[in-house]
Amino acid sequence: MTSALHLMHGRLHTNIFRDEARQKFITLLEKGTGTKAIVWDERLTGPFGLVAEYSFLREQDVIKMFPLRPGRLPPSDVDSIFFLVRPELALMDMVAENVQREEEQGGRRKKFLLCFVPSGSRACERVLEDRRVLGTFAELTYLDVRLLPLDADLLSMEYPDGFKEYTLENDPSCLFEAAQALLDIQLKFGIIPSICGKGTAARKVYNYMLNLRRERPDSEFPAVCEIDTLLLIDREVDLITPMATQLTYEGLIDEIFGINNNTVRLPSEKFTKSDGGPIELQNERKQFLLSSAEELYADVRDKNFNAVGPALSKKAKQISAQYEERHSQSVSEMKNFVKNVLPSIKSAKESLALHTSIAELIKERTDSEAFLESLQAEQEMMNGIDTERPQPHIEELIARKADLTKVLRLLCLQSACSSGLRQRLLDQYRRDLLLTYGFQHAATLDQLERAGLLRAQGRGSYAALRRAFRLTVDDVNEQAPTDISYTFSGYAPLSVRLAQLLARPGWRSSADALALLPGDTLQEEQRAPAAARNRRDTGPLGLAADDARLTLVFFLGGVTFAEVAALRFLSGQEDAPTEYVVATTKMINGKALIACLSEQLTPPS
Numbered sequence: 001m002t003s004a005l006h007l008m009h010g011r012l013h014t015n016i017f018r019d020e021a022r023q024k025f026i027t028l029l030e031k032g033t034g035t036k037a038i039v040w041d042e043r044l045t046g047p048f049g050l051v052a053e054y055s056f057l058r059e060q061d062v063i064k065m066f067p068l069r070p071g072r073l074p075p076s077d078v079d080s081i082f083f084l085v086r087p088e089l090a091l092m093d094m095v096a097e098n099v100q101r102e103e104e105q106g107g108r109r110k111k112f113l114l115c116f117v118p119s120g121s122r123a124c125e126r127v128l129e130d131r132r133v134l135g136t137f138a139e140l141t142y143l144d145v146r147l148l149p150l151d152a153d154l155l156s157m158e159y160p161d162g163f164k165e166y167t168l169e170n171d172p173s174c175l176f177e178a179a180q181a182l183l184d185i186q187l188k189f190g191i192i193p194s195i196c197g198k199g200t201a202a203r204k205v206y207n208y209m210l211n212l213r214r215e216r217p218d219s220e221f222p223a224v225c226e227i228d229t230l231l232l233i234d235r236e237v238d239l240i241t242p243m244a245t246q247l248t249y250e251g252l253i254d255e256i257f258g259i260n261n262n263t264v265r266l267p268s269e270k271f272t273k274s275d276g277g278p279i280e281l282q283n284e285r286k287q288f289l290l291s292s293a294e295e296l297y298a299d300v301r302d303k304n305f306n307a308v309g310p311a312l313s314k315k316a317k318q319i320s321a322q323y324e325e326r327h328s329q330s331v332s333e334m335k336n337f338v339k340n341v342l343p344s345i346k347s348a349k350e351s352l353a354l355h356t357s358i359a360e361l362i363k364e365r366t367d368s369e370a371f372l373e374s375l376q377a378e379q380e381m382m383n384g385i386d387t388e389r390p391q392p393h394i395e396e397l398i399a400r401k402a403d404l405t406k407v408l409r410l411l412c413l414q415s416a417c418s419s420g421l422r423q424r425l426l427d428q429y430r431r432d433l434l435l436t437y438g439f440q441h442a443a444t445l446d447q448l449e450r451a452g453l454l455r456a457q458g459r460g461s462y463a464a465l466r467r468a469f470r471l472t473v474d475d476v477n478e479q480a481p482t483d484i485s486y487t488f489s490g491y492a493p494l495s496v497r498l499a500q501l502l503a504r505p506g507w508r509s510s511a512d513a514l515a516l517l518p519g520d521t522l523q524e525e526q527r528a529p530a531a532a533r534n535r536r537d538t539g540p541l542g543l544a545a546d547d548a549r550l551t552l553v554f555f556l557g558g559v560t561f562a563e564v565a566a567l568r569f570l571s572g573q574e575d576a577p578t579e580y581v582v583a584t585t586k587m588i589n590g591k592a593l594i595a596c597l598s599e600q601l602t603p604p605s
Contacts, residue, residue: 006292006293008152010151010581014581031138037065037078041086045067046260046261068094070093072097072101103136119177146184154582168450174556175204178585179205179212182230191526195524197521197522199517200236203519228578229551233498237494237498242593251487262289267286271357297351312359315352377394378390381417409591411429426454468513472491487566492566550579552580552581
């Protein structure tokens with residue numbers, strides 16, 4: 001088993017989710033015989049790569065892997081074929097066609113197994129039955145893996161279309177799965193006594209969770225409650241934050257290149273091997289793993305990008321000084337240096353070279369005139385200077401036929417910061433967009449309006465929100481921040497302000513501010529089993545009364561890396577009343593959220 005020690009560095013040992021997923025995967029693969037092939041729903045390969053790397057699969061006799069595609073599977077001399085898919089009707093026709101074509105080939109009989117992730121679907125089974133392949137499967141099963149650890153303080157369901165499902169399609173599947181995930185968390189870490197939430201989806205998840213809990217006897221839950229508070233945040237409550245450009249290091253990597261399941265693909269020509277030679281690649285991009293297991297990345301990922309250069313320079317000086325120490329060492333000290341210190345210096349130098357190259361790539365983009373103009377437009381809108389001032393910039397982008405997703409993102413931000421657009425302006429934008437990009441995008445605009453990302457002026461006031469939650473801050477210190485607004489160079493994520501307000505002074509004293517936001521305000525107490533005790537009452541091994549409380553913030557509909565950075569910032573303050581662990585249906589940014597709502601725009605790869 002590969003090491004995942006970095007997952008054990010937080011208040012919750014999130015490695016539990018990884019280890020459990022691996023064991024369930026082993027149990028599944030043991031249902032096959034002999035050599036095995038896996039046919040993947042492609043949206044599952046990345047998430048499962050977090051827990052089942054290639055060497056792990058080889059140990060389980062998996063010798064072939066194929067993406068799920070229409071038609072016939074590639075030739076493979078295996079004994080068992082596993083189909084791992086999400087329970088979606090659209091995928092069943094491809095599964096059926098794969099099986100039928102494989103059976104038509106004759107030859108050695110293979111064992112077919114179908115596994116749904118994370119739960120089964122009778123509707124999907126009926127499609128397979130209609131296609132007359134249901135009986136071909138030796139077994140239909142499911143792999144109930146809902147939460148995967150992205151880091152010691154970050155869990156994700158990697159549920160890609162959840163926001164679209166519950167906002168546009170009135171499909172509660174994502175919310176029910178989120179409730180199941182929360183039940184799984186409590187079965188591991190104890191009943192969470194205090195539950196708060198904001199938004200319609202938050203209320204639904206809470207109700208689903210209570211119903212699921214009633215089906216479980218108290219004896220199944222641990223006797224100690226490790227999490228003090230659950231905060232449920234519906235993405236609909238804060239649609240401003242994902243539309244703004246993230247300005248943390250990790251956020252900008254995600255904005256420009258896209259981070260998927262802790263990996264990023266970068267132009268290979270920008271990277272060299274440790275010996276100085278070029279990396280020889282057939283592909284144009286090289287894949288890198290990003291996690292807090294890498295010390296330097298853990299140090300710089302949550303910094304504002306303007307603070308990354310000085311941090312990298314400081315690290316370079318530290319490495320150089322450490323290397324120069326060898327000149328003053330004795331023979332025995334030198335022996336220890338070569339054996340124990342030199343390998344770590346080499347690793348640190350490679351890490352420094354990697355992140356210096358990534359920072360240079362980002363700087364090329366952030367120094368460009370196009371980036372700076374759009375960022376200025378965003379800042380003016382979020383600061384409430386004149387939300388219609390960026391209109392000429394947006395119209396120019398449309399006239400130049402700039403990237404459509406970028407244009408839509410600015411429009412959605414303008415809509416949010418204007419409390420809706422004047423109807424005449426909204427109609428003008430619609431007309432210009434359709435004439436420039438094509439009338440096939442009319443459906444996209446309709447979807448954005450239905451989801452509330454684009455709307456005509458009506459109820460609500462961004463100006464009131466900005467004042468009530470102090471969303472904008474002047475004179476932000478990006479090098480040594482004192483407020484979460486450093487993540488967007490002056491704008492504080494509304495979602496994280498909600499968490500901050502809950503911790504101190506509490507929501508009951510902020511009823512007027514919370515009333516400005518859409519959806520229900522949830523504040524409930526959950527009865528713990530009679531045998532359960534809070535850690536604060538467990539004696540010497542428990543927590544002192546003044547220790548920071550632990551809050552699980554669950555984002556329904558997705559969370560940005562900048563919001564995670566802001567919560568980590570709050571956790572790291574000396575007088576922090578609360579430490580935070582984040583769970584989410586999906587890691588997102590503005591591009592991903594817009595693409596999720598559109599059938600014409602491709603999500604980031």
